[in-house]
Amino acid sequence: MLFRLLNIFRAGVIGKIMIMLADAGARNRTIFERIARFIVGRVFTVPKQDDFMADAYVDNDEGFDLEELRRYQSGK
Amino acid sequence: MPAPMPIGEEALKHTKPVIRDARPGVVSKRALCQTCDMQCSVVTESVDGQVVRVRSSDNPIFRDHICMKAIISPKGFVHPDRVLHPMKRVGERGSNKWERVSWEEAMADIGARLNDIVEEHGAESWAVSTSQWNTGTDHGLGRRVMNHVGSPNWISGVALCAGNTAAVNRLTYGWFPLGDFHSTKCIVLFGHNPRRHSWTMIYNYIRLAQARGAKLIVLDPRESSSAMRADIHLPLKAGSDAAMMFGWLKVIMDEGLYDKKFVKEWCIGFEELRERVNEFPLERVAKLTGCDPEMIAKAARMYATEGPSIIPWTPITDMQRNSTSGIRLQSILRAICGYIDVRGGDTFQGLVSGIVNDSQVEMHEVLPQEQKMKQLGSEDHPAYTYRGQEALREPMKRVWGHEYINQVVGCYMANPPSVFKAMAGEGPYPVKAFFALGNNPLMSYSNMNRILKGLMKQELIVVQEHFMTPTAQLADYVLPGDTWHERPWLSDLFEWIGFVRPSEQSMEPMGEAKSTWEFWKLLANAIGKPEIIPWNNIYEFYDYRLKGIGKTFQEFCDTTDVHFEPIKYRKYEKTGFATPSGKVELKSSILEDLGFDGLPYFREDPPMPKEYPLKMFTGVREDPYFQTGGRHIPEMRARSPEPRAFLSTKTANDWNVETDEWVDVSNELGAVRVQIEIHASMPDDLLRIPHGWWKPEMERGAGKLSGALMYSDAQLCRDDPEYLDSEQGIPHLKGIPCRINKLNTQSDEERLDPHAVPVT
Numbered sequence: 001m002l003f004r005l006l007n008i009f010r011a012g013v014i015g016k017i018m019i020m021l022a023d024a025g026a027r028n029r030t031i032f033e034r035i036a037r038f039i040v041g042r043v044f045t046v047p048k049q050d051d052f053m054a055d056a057y058v059d060n061d062e063g064f065d066l067e068e069l070r071r072y073q074s075g076k
Numbered sequence: 077m078p079a080p081m082p083i084g085e086e087a088l089k090h091t092k093p094v095i096r097d098a099r100p101g102v103v104s105k106r107a108l109c110q111t112c113d114m115q116c117s118v119v120t121e122s123v124d125g126q127v128v129r130v131r132s133s134d135n136p137i138f139r140d141h142i143c144m145k146a147i148i149s150p151k152g153f154v155h156p157d158r159v160l161h162p163m164k165r166v167g168e169r170g171s172n173k174w175e176r177v178s179w180e181e182a183m184a185d186i187g188a189r190l191n192d193i194v195e196e197h198g199a200e201s202w203a204v205s206t207s208q209w210n211t212g213t214d215h216g217l218g219r220r221v222m223n224h225v226g227s228p229n230w231i232s233g234v235a236l237c238a239g240n241t242a243a244v245n246r247l248t249y250g251w252f253p254l255g256d257f258h259s260t261k262c263i264v265l266f267g268h269n270p271r272r273h274s275w276t277m278i279y280n281y282i283r284l285a286q287a288r289g290a291k292l293i294v295l296d297p298r299e300s301s302s303a304m305r306a307d308i309h310l311p312l313k314a315g316s317d318a319a320m321m322f323g324w325l326k327v328i329m330d331e332g333l334y335d336k337k338f339v340k341e342w343c344i345g346f347e348e349l350r351e352r353v354n355e356f357p358l359e360r361v362a363k364l365t366g367c368d369p370e371m372i373a374k375a376a377r378m379y380a381t382e383g384p385s386i387i388p389w390t391p392i393t394d395m396q397r398n399s400t401s402g403i404r405l406q407s408i409l410r411a412i413c414g415y416i417d418v419r420g421g422d423t424f425q426g427l428v429s430g431i432v433n434d435s436q437v438e439m440h441e442v443l444p445q446e447q448k449m450k451q452l453g454s455e456d457h458p459a460y461t462y463r464g465q466e467a468l469r470e471p472m473k474r475v476w477g478h479e480y481i482n483q484v485v486g487c488y489m490a491n492p493p494s495v496f497k498a499m500a501g502e503g504p505y506p507v508k509a510f511f512a513l514g515n516n517p518l519m520s521y522s523n524m525n526r527i528l529k530g531l532m533k534q535e536l537i538v539v540q541e542h543f544m545t546p547t548a549q550l551a552d553y554v555l556p557g558d559t560w561h562e563r564p565w566l567s568d569l570f571e572w573i574g575f576v577r578p579s580e581q582s583m584e585p586m587g588e589a590k591s592t593w594e595f596w597k598l599l600a601n602a603i604g605k606p607e608i609i610p611w612n613n614i615y616e617f618y619d620y621r622l623k624g625i626g627k628t629f630q631e632f633c634d635t636t637d638v639h640f641e642p643i644k645y646r647k648y649e650k651t652g653f654a655t656p657s658g659k660v661e662l663k664s665s666i667l668e669d670l671g672f673d674g675l676p677y678f679r680e681d682p683p684m685p686k687e688y689p690l691k692m693f694t695g696v697r698e699d700p701y702f703q704t705g706g707r708h709i710p711e712m713r714a715r716s717p718e719p720r721a722f723l724s725t726k727t728a729n730d731w732n733v734e735t736d737e738w739v740d741v742s743n744e745l746g747a748v749r750v751q752i753e754i755h756a757s758m759p760d761d762l763l764r765i766p767h768g769w770w771k772p773e774m775e776r777g778a779g780k781l782s783g784a785l786m787y788s789d790a791q792l793c794r795d796d797p798e799y800l801d802s803e804q805g806i807p808h809l810k811g812i813p814c815r816i817n818k819l820n821t822q823s824d825e826e827r828l829d830p831h832a833v834p835v836t
Contacts (some may be wrong), residue, residue, distance in 0.1 A: 025711045026135060026637065041138045053140040055272050061147050063121060063129025070126075073154040 018043070085589070089551065106133070106637065108579035109146040110213060110560035110568055110825040112702040113238075114277055115567055117637070120582040124148075127561045127582050128274045135637055140280065143273040144639040144712070145702060152709045153559045157772065158542055160587025163554045164713050169532060170550050170778025178439060179588060179598065180458050182553050187602025188627040189536045193509045199226030199759055200450045200510045203495050206592070207515035211591070213565055215617070216437035217596035218513065219482070223443040225607045228451035228462060229490040229498075233703070236806040237391045238491040239714035241403050241487015243460035244574065245803070246825050248407035248662045250471055250654025252572055253422035253485045255386030257281035260420045262291040262378060262385035266317050266406075267392030267810075268299040273699035278388070291382050293375050295320060297693075298722075298764070299757040308375045312365040314762060315811035318398035319403035319678045323369075324360030324376035325353045328413065333380035335414025342648065343411060345663025346673070352675045364678065380413050396810050400459055400803035401676035402662065408676070412658045413665050420644050425574030427476060428641060430624030433568050434560065437621075439479040440488060450505075452498050457668050457805025464487050464803075467656050467666045475654035491805040492521045493795040494800035498528025509536040514557060516704040518547040519768055519784055522793035525746060532778075540595055546784035549776050563591045565627065566717045566731060573601045578633045593617070595723055672803050681811065682798045688743050688813035690727070692763040697827020704768035719787050722752040722764035728754045731816045741765060746791040747817065763814065765789045 018040070025037030048054070103122045109130070110692075117133035118141075118750075127150045132142040161180040162433060167173030178578050182464045191200055202225065204218055222230055234788070242252035254447055263282055270279035284415075286292055286305065294306040295317065303309040313318050329332050329350055339346050358369040365372070387410060393402040415421030429431055440462075448462035458464035465487050469479040500505040510531065518527050531537060531550045539551040548554045565579035590598075594612050600608040611617040618629035625636070652658030656665050668674035682693075697703075700712035707713060722743060733739055733752045740747040741763060750765060758764065768788035776782055785791075792812060799808040 022137060023095065034729060035738075044136045044139060050287065053272065053280060056131070057144050058140070058142060058147065061129070064129075064150050066123045066128055067127055069150060069154050069297070072151065073156055075156040 082348070100525055103582075104580040106578075106633070107560065107582055108164065108577060109142070109149070109205045109564060110565070110579075111145045111149055111706075114275065115577070116143070116146065116277060117577070118142055118146055120561060123584055125583055126210065127153075127256045140834050141277050143276045143311065144700060144715075145273070145706065148711055149559070149561065149648075153542070153561060155708050157544070157585070157708065159544060159548075160558045160575045161556060162588065165552050169552075170260070171539075172344045172777035179555075179590070182555060183598045184604040185554060186536070186538055187451065187599060187604070188597075191603055192249075192533055194225060196229075196816070197506060197508050200229055200447065200452075201497065201506055203229040203231065203452075203490070203507045203509070204511045204513070205492075205495075205515055205517040205520075206513040207520075209581070211562075212819045213560075213567075214592040214596055216434035216482075219440070219488075219592055221600055223609055224605060224707055226443065228443060228448050228488075229495055230491045231490050231495050231517075232485060233515060234484055234486040235489055235492050235804075236395050236509055236521075236809070238389055238394065239484045239489065240628050240804050240806055241389050241394055241486070242461050242483040243465060243487045244400050244403040244464070245407050246468055246483070246487065246654070247459070247657070247661070248404055249411060249416060249660045250468065250475060251390075251424045251426075253410065253416065254422050254425055254573055255388040256384075256423050257388075260285060260290055260384055260386045260543065262293065262382040264293045264379060264385060264387045265295065265306075266387070266390040266402075267296045267304055268297065268388070268390040269302045269696075270649070271301060271699065274697050282349075287503045290632075291378055291385075293378060294613055295375075296641065296761050297762055298755075303757075307620040308371065308378060309364070309368045310371060310375055311759060312367050313811070314691060315396045315398075315681070315808060316365040316677065317393045317396060317407055318402040319356070319361055320367070320372065320692070321332065321366035321402065321409060322356035322678060323358055323365070323372045324379065324409060325349075325405070325412075326356055326358060326361070327373045327376035327471075328351055328380045331377070333377065334412040334762065338414040338416075338803055339412050341542060342653070343662050344657055345661060347722075349408065349662045349675060352677070354680075356597040359483065364680070367729075380411065382520075383413060384415045384418055385413065386410075386415070386420075386422050388542050391695065392810060393441060395806065395808070397679055397681075397799065397801055397808040398769075399599070399801040399806055401678060402665075403675055404676045408662055410727065413661070419529060422649060423645070423662045425572070425643065426647070426705070427478070427520075427571060428568065428574055428576050428639065431576050431639075432621040432624070433481075433571050435478060435480055435571055438480070438482060438762040440482070448743040451490045452503060452507075453494030453805050455504075457491045457803060459667075459798070460489050460734070461488055463490065464666070464670060468654065470654060471654040471658070475648075475651045481571055483572050493800070493805060493807070496523070496527045499533060500526055507788075508534060509538075510534050511538045512547050512551075514596065516541075516545040516547045517766075518545075518550070518781070519704045519770065519790045520787045520797075521790060522791035522809075523795040524784075524788055524793070525599055527790070529615070530543050530812050540592060542705075543772060544771055544776060544782075545704065546781035546788075549781055552776065555579040556587055556594065558576070558581045558585040562586065562589060563593075563631075564614060564629065566619070566632075568619060574643070577638050578629065578636060580633055583779070614670070627742075659733075667803065670803075679802075685744075685813050688815045690761050690763055690814050690816065691811045692721075692741060692765050692814045693793065693810045693812070694765045694793065695767050698766060706769065707762075707770065708772040711723035718751045719749070719766045719769040720753040720760050722753050723759045723762070724758040725754050725759070727763070728752065731818075733816060733818065738819050740819065741792065742793075742817055743792050743812060743814045745794060747756075748789055748791055748818075749786050761816075763816075765792065782827070816817065 022037040117138040121129040454461035454463040562585040663674040771783040774783040
């Protein structure tokens with residue numbers, strides 16, 4: 001889906017619709033904007049088996065615990 | 077190199093993503109990661125005023141644009157050894173004896189001493205090196221202060237990485253183009269190998285392009301991960317990029333695959349170029365590059381007929397003996413095939429109107445012409461100096477509206493090797509004061525021993541850094557630099573990419589860390605020229621820059637994720653090209669006027685010294701690190717704990733070395749210690765030496781420099797004329813003669829003796 005849409009992005013009309021949806025989706029306030037965001041998200045989501053951006057280091061990251069950082073900074 | 081934006085051609089001017097609901101007690105900010113030069117859009121999450129997490133943007137079009145370096149940054153920036161207070165040297169230079177001083181005390185002394193040096197030796201005796209990444213995002217204030225003081229001697233690593241490419245591209249068609257990854261049908265990578273955790277955005281765009289059917293041609297001596305996915309992989313000899321492109325041009329011209337209409341209407345010098353190209357029949361090119369002539373022809377046809385094609389910027393062609401010719405040949409291929417400023421080709425994005433760009437802040441017009449002509453290196457290697465770019469002032473004004481446009485900050489630089497010679501007392505005049513901001517110049521250029529000599533001869537060295545780098549260890553003052561978590565930023569993508577993006581400040585600076593912007597402001601005050609920087613703080617400065625679009629920085633942050641204008645193609649049809657002739661100069665009038673060959677050419681390798689029968693290349697990134705930074709972070713170090721040289725099984729057998737064995741790799745300049753890693757991807761008789769290695773945990777101070785004297789590849793990088801590109805004076809890093817010395821029970825003298833180790 002993603003690649004097909006990207007491929008015909010140049011056609012103009014679809015490109016403009018996508019941009020309008022991305023613009024609305026970015027605001028994410030009204031129901032329409034949330035739907036737009038959902039659509040854009042779906043379009044830009046690569047099927048899992050083709051997801052060359054999937055990476056355990058990124059996907060599993062939950063950040064650091066504040067106390068852990070403070071202990072580290074103080075050399076403990 | 078900042079990455080291109082994912083949507084680049086329609087009316088999406090303002091996108092303001094709303095950050096998804098944050099957890100209680102967590103403050104989220106939108107930021108641009110500045111750990112490397114990609115500028116990925118990310119979100120920081122802070123608890124109690126401390127960034128504890130960095131994740132990828134909530135904006136769907138920037139999804140997954142994040143790598144391990146950004147994720148680990150909260151820990152990297154709280155390392156217990158981070159420099160958090162101004163430090164003044166109290167012992168001999170390099171003795172690693174310091175005392176803590178206040179910013180006021182430090183800047184007063186720095187200002188007074190700089191004024192004395194300028195008065196005694198002239199303004200040109202002051203040189204500055206900055207990376208413009210990490211702590212170096214100064215928005216052109218450094219050049220602004222230097223231009224007002226009168227020094228032209230600003231250098232940067234971009235002299236051999238993108239900045240020089242920008243300057244040389246402009247000689248042909250007056251701008252540095254950017255590949256349209258999203259619509260192209262064919263991508264050509266010269267040695268570049270973007271990966272999930274290195275050049276992340278570019279990797280993403282290449283994979284997306286391939287998935288929708290675009291072709292990929294990779295030219296790389298190694299069978300890199302990109303080469304494995306390519307439609308055509310040409311395993312050319314290291315450093316032979318220019319020869320390869322002559323081969324492509326031979327095929328394209330002989331078979332009439334070029335855009336004849338564009339060439340006729342917009343190019344000059346085609347027939348002379350054809351004569352030069354005829355000197356490179358495919359048999360000769362095959363010999364020079366080591367590639368099969370049929371495959372060379374096939375790749376040339378693919379580039380010329382599958383288009384529009386792009387040849388994205390590559391750091392590899394930047395760093396070769398024939399760099400200027402190589403970059404020019406890339407420009408020429410783009411031009412004669414009609415891929416310039418078209419959808420899917422290499423586009424001219426221009427400047428964003430209404431926004432004061434970095435070049436305007438730099439104020440190059442105030443530096444007197446007499447001082448410009450004193451710029452070190454401009455006599456012998458002028459391509460990216462004021463002298464080399466002088467003839468573009470009028471065309472730039474005519475086409476782009478400004479005389480000085482410092483694309484990728486690389487268009488008005490001094491030549492780094494010439495600056496280091498002057499620092500070492502071997503130049504036309506002495507350099508006596510050296511400032512390094514956000515980079516580690518000792519290890520970032522060629523001939524490290526000369527840089528070391530130059531540093532030791534300085535009267536004043538000022539470094540602004542996060543850590544006690546080997547360069548910082550030799551300074552008079554080490555000043556604490558802030559991190560990208562701790563400062564706001566307004567990125568204009570170096571006047572290369574027509575986008576402007578804000579980055580919010582996520583937390584207060586730690587300790588007494590200050591931004592590079594603040595450093596220049598304090599310096600202007602300290603040298604008695606406060607009027608140079610009239611803004612009280614960085615927010616006021618940003619408001620000034622954004623006034624033309626009617627927003628304050630805060631309003632810009634609130635309403636905008638990325639700001640740009642609709643792309644217009646073939647702009648040259650209205651304005652002509654920003655060259656002296658207004659055309660694409662296949663034969664460069666500027667290079668000719670500077671006394672060089674106006675046509676590209678190929679200088680073959682000098683004969684290999686008997687003692688050094690192997691070749692090495694350096695400059696390749698490792699995923700956990702950026703340049704010389706990052707080795708203090710335990711998680712990153714665990715991934716890449718030691719400097720490892722890659723070589724083929726045959727080469728390992730020839731030199732009787734095994735995986736994990738420690739060896740020295742040496743040449744006439746010195747030796748570096750590396751661990752062997754046998755790689756199936758490596759061609760025979762070629763070594764990959766990792767860039768930028770030092771170990772922050774090792775002993776500091778002159779004679780040790782935290783392992784830099786043992787591991788830094790810059791010790792092997794030559795800067796003699798045979799190994800410099802003529803027009804730019806940048807070093808040849810892709811094919812330096814070397815040898816392997818096994819470590820054994822011999823003394824160092826015996827071990828490093830070229831006759832000590834038999835070659836089997």
